[in-house]
Amino acid sequence: MSGSPVWHPFTQHALEPAMKRIVRTEDAYLIDEDGTRILDAISSWWVITHGHRHPAIMEAIRRAAESYDQVIFAEYTHAPAEELARGLIEIAPAGLEHVFYSDSGSTAVEVALKMALGYFHNIGAPRSRVSVMEHSYHGDTIGTMSVGERGVFNAAYEPFLFAVDRLPFPEAGREQQTLDAFEAFCASGQVAALIVEPLILGAGGMKIYPAVVLAELKRIAERHGTLLIADEVMTGWGRTGTLFACEQAGIAPDILCTSKGLTGGALPLAATLCTAEIFDAHLSTDRCRTFFHSSSYTANPIACAAAVANLAVWKAEPVGGRIESLAAKHRHHLQRFGADPRFANVRQTGTIAALDLCVPAEGYLSEVGPRLRAFFRERRLLIRPLGNVIYLMPPYCVADADLDRAYEAIDAAAAAFSGGRL
Ligand SMILES: *Cc1c(COP(=O)(O)O)cnc(C)c1O
Numbered sequence: 001m002s003g004s005p006v007w008h009p010f011t012q013h014a015l016e017p018a019m020k021r022i023v024r025t026e027d028a029y030l031i032d033e034d035g036t037r038i039l040d041a042i043s044s045w046w047v048i049t050h051g052h053r054h055p056a057i058m059e060a061i062r063r064a065a066e067s068y069d070q071v072i073f074a075e076y077t078h079a080p081a082e083e084l085a086r087g088l089i090e091i092a093p094a095g096l097e098h099v100f101y102s103d104s105g106s107t108a109v110e111v112a113l114k115m116a117l118g119y120f121h122n123i124g125a126p127r128s129r130v131s132v133m134e135h136s137y138h139g140d141t142i143g144t145m146s147v148g149e150r151g152v153f154n155a156a157y158e159p160f161l162f163a164v165d166r167l168p169f170p171e172a173g174r175e176q177q178t179l180d181a182f183e184a185f186c187a188s189g190q191v192a193a194l195i196v197e198p199l200i201l202g203a204g205g206m207k208i209y210p211a212v213v214l215a216e217l218k219r220i221a222e223r224h225g226t227l228l229i230a231d232e233v234m235t236g237w238g239r240t241g242t243l244f245a246c247e248q249a250g251i252a253p254d255i256l257c258t259s260k261g262l263t264g265g266a267l268p269l270a271a272t273l274c275t276a277e278i279f280d281a282h283l284s285t286d287r288c289r290t291f292f293h294s295s296s297y298t299a300n301p302i303a304c305a306a307a308v309a310n311l312a313v314w315k316a317e318p319v320g321g322r323i324e325s326l327a328a329k330h331r332h333h334l335q336r337f338g339a340d341p342r343f344a345n346v347r348q349t350g351t352i353a354a355l356d357l358c359v360p361a362e363g364y365l366s367e368v369g370p371r372l373r374a375f376f377r378e379r380r381l382l383i384r385p386l387g388n389v390i391y392l393m394p395p396y397c398v399a400d401a402d403l404d405r406a407y408e409a410i411d412a413a414a415a416a417f418s419g420g421r422l
Pocket of ligand 1: 104107203
């Protein structure tokens with residue numbers, strides 16, 4: 001890295017080795033400047049669903065680039081955005097009828113929070129609180145950090161984060177405490193929204209909770225007129241086994257955020273879907289009720305065309321079958337770690353598998369994280385543990401032999417690093 005002016009994300013440049021340049025991506029691989037094929041076992045931070053450079057999506061991008069670059073999205077609209085919005089409404093949980101575009105998961109969440117607060121403001125019954133779940137991650141902007149877990153990542157910004165009500169994570173056997181806490185917060189009549197990552201908390205450590213808890217949270221929210229915001233930025237597009245994770249709870253949120261897999265991971269794009277009720281609260285001859293939000297690159301036509309092509313891939317190809325088969329392979333591999341004392345909390349939801357390596361110092365900043373990364377990197381595997389939490393979330397096209405290799409490496413890593421239970 002010496003000499004490069006680039007400041008990389010979540011990177012301590014004083015400690016990291018020089019970075020290899022990636023010159024090409026293909027299927028489940030990153031190919032570096034030396035021609036080394038690295039298995040992208042975390043889908044380039046969870047965005048690549050089918051595989052890198054899916055031909056139909058890349059072709060749609062090339063075609064859209066013949067007609068468009070960025071187009072202002074106030075005063076004018078365009079076919080890719082219109083077609084995508086209709087397509088999203090068709091496949092999203094029932095009751096979501098409007099689509100607001102932005103350009104990242106964080107902005108999709110910011111939009112969701114503003115929609116919820118704007119809704120109560122505009123109906124003349126303002127509410128001032130937001131409930132969140134412990135260990136959540138919703139992005140790295142000030143607003144999304146406010147609703148996320150507090151810790152070393154945001155200590156410097158703490159004075160600027162707004163206060164929220166935190167539900168305890170629904171640990172097995174203690175689910176009722178989560179529900180009771182939410183009920184108690186709602187009793188104030190001030191909770192505008194509960195924002196949750198459905199079924200699995202990603203960056204917070206791949207923490208999985210049962211769908212029935214989500215269904216109960218929705219019931220409580222409804223009883224108190226509180227809106228449910230489902231942050232499906234990571235869980236969407238098949239990651240948990242269903243297109244959206246909410247489906248497994250049989251619920252429809254009032255607001256749904258989607259981004260990462262929306263374009264199959266090819267281009268940045270996000271969408272916040274909401275009910276007619278929320279849209280209608282902003283619909284008025286009074287301009288003060290306008291939804292005052294925009295990103296410069298809102299609804300980029302080329303990104304929208306990529307997302308339309310992604311929808312077509314879901315319809316034309318056996319994506320569900322690939323997901324099922326990947327989930328079955330995870331299940332098979334995880335069996336061998338279930339009773340292994342070097343690991344704890346062996347778990348899976350759909351295409352995501354995770355397990356905690358038992359080491360003396362746990363937590364995100366434990367030195368084991370970077371050492372594991374280096375260990376995997378030497379084996380041509382991109383695996384980035386969250387502290388001692390090792391997880392695999394590969395693209396759906398991952399080859400059996402590569403998945404075998406990834407699990408072998410996890411086994412080898414445990415032999416090299418595990419200090420046994422404390
Ligand atoms: C990644 C992520 C975000 C933030 O998305 P960005 O595109 O990185 O801004 C928000 N919520 C969840 C659940 C995520 O996993």
